Amino acid sequence: MVFAIFLFGWSLFMASSAAATVGSADPVEILFETTSPYYQPGVAVVTPGTPVRWINGTASHHTVRHDGCVTGETCAFQSLAVPPDSNFLIAPLPPGRYAYHCELHPVMRGTLIVLDAQSPSDRMVSAVGASR
Numbered sequence: 001m002v003f004a005i006f007l008f009g010w011s012l013f014m015a016s017s018a019a020a021t022v023g024s025a026d027p028v029e030i031l032f033e034t035t036s037p038y039y040q041p042g043v044a045v046v047t048p049g050t051p052v053r054w055i056n057g058t059a060s061h062h063t064v065r066h067d068g069c070v071t072g073e074t075c076a077f078q079s080l081a082v083p084p085d086s087n088f089l090i091a092p093l094p095p096g097r098y099a100y101h102c103e104l105h106p107v108m109r110g111t112l113i114v115l116d117a118q119s120p121s122d123r124m125v126s127a128v129g130a131s132r
């Protein structure tokens with residue numbers, strides 16, 4: 001199912017690379033940078049159903065590879081080398097915490113956090129312990 005959504009999103013992207021939207025939500029954008037934190041923002045927090053786009057404004061190629069692709073766990077996303085002035089777009093991911101890195105520059109590490117379906121206020125209440 002996730003794979004099907006990915007294909008759908010990708011085909012939309014390929015069909016209209018100039019379009020500002022993919023599916024129902026605008027992508028969150030993460031920039032490749034040549035200095036720390038290398039992915040800006042270094043920790044990106046997105047709501048469920050949000051596509052994510054990495055944009056390469058540097059003069060070098062970079063990749064985006066979920067750590068799970070290396071550890072043998074689920075490989076949630078993995079790009080080819082993204083050239084300068086290009087980008088890498090993924091369809092919405094299931095809630096979770098996704099640490100990722102650049103295959104070409106091991107110092108480049110980032111984290112993508114997809115919130116669960118609870119509203120922020122619900123999360124706050126459960127975090128505080130509520131009053132029940």
Ligand SMILES: [Cu+2]
Pocket residue numbers: 061062063102103104105108
């Ligand atoms: Cu890189």
